[in-house]
Amino acid sequence: MSDLFTSIKEQVSGKGVRIVLPEGKDERIVGAAARLAAEKVIVPVLLGEESEIAQAAEKAGVSVEGIEIHNPVGDPLFDELVAAFVERRKGKATEEDARKMLVDPNYFGTMLVFTGKADGLVSGAIHSTGDTVRPALQIIKTKPGVSKVAGAMIMVRDAERYLFSDVAINIAPTAADLAENAVVSAETAQIFGIDPRVAMLSFSTKGSAKSEETERVVEATALAKEKAPELTLDGEFQFDAAFVPSVAAQKAPGSVLKGDANVFIFPSLEAGNIGYKIAQRLGNFEAVGPILQGLNAPVNDLSRGCNTEDVYNLALITAAQAVSE
Structure with missing residues (x-):
């Protein structure tokens, strides 16, 4: 166990x-x-x-x-x-x-x-x-202030623990949905002994690409910071910039995240579902869940x-x- x-x-x-x-x-x-x-x-x-x-x-x-x-x-x-x-x-x-x-x-x-x-x-x-x-x-x-349920996975490998969300419920979340998911996911992480450092994921890091999809994550990041200013949270991030310190130092040197994120908010259900299964099957992580949040x-x-x-x-x-x- x-x-x-x-x-x-x-x-x-x-x-x-x-x-x-x-x-x-x-x-x-x-x-x-x-x-x-x-x-x-x-x-x-x-x-x-x-x-x-x-x-x-x-x-x-x-x-x-x-x-x-x-x-x-x-x-x-x-x-x-x-x-x-x-x-x-x-x-x-x-x-x-x-x-x-x-x-x-x-x-x-x-x-x-x-x-x-x-x-x-x-x-x-x-x-x-x-x-x-x-x-x-x-x-x-749903709880007061929560409009949609989101599904999270706790990813476990030896002493490592991460939370991935949403991997199960909302196909195309809005910026408001992503922000809400970020705040609720941080609460879930704490239940399972994870001190949350939340990365809002995208295919862009801090404006390296611009599209409707990346701007939605930028907006979600701003909304999440308004909802929970005490959270260590930032975006938009490519996964490597959120997870690898050397990449973070190069791509987002002014961020509160230093390549040490442990809660990952995916921009769509397809990204989240594919992402956790890659970590599970190629990275040998145990995927625990989905945990319905909210x-x-x-x-x-x-x-x-x-x-x-x-x-x-x-x-x-x-x-x-x-x-x-």
């Missing part, structure tokens, strides 16, 4: 953090839940039909004895959550609508988080990102290609977000 997860376990242990896992019929989910329950670091809550969960546990070679399980269909909490959902949606959903929607484990699980019966949610092993994020946006919603309570999205270790790790990360709220 990396130092990152050792420190996260120390951070969340003994706090009774409850993380709901809506995909209880999947053996990867059940395997992670069994490990979390055995270690007593956090409290996993599985959703699904008990027979399907038992079948998944048998396939995974684990026991779910003692793990809290809720089947949305006929659960004792169902009526209470339906009423809370109708109230939360304020005229956008009838009771009949709510009863149909809360049979969906992602909606049921998100309502457990919203009502304080769980502290966070991890889904996506067998659901799309939309299926995971949509209930969170409708029910939990919600009032933590909800995180697994890749459908995840393994049990990924589920376990993301549950710990979600717990760390919950205790930092």
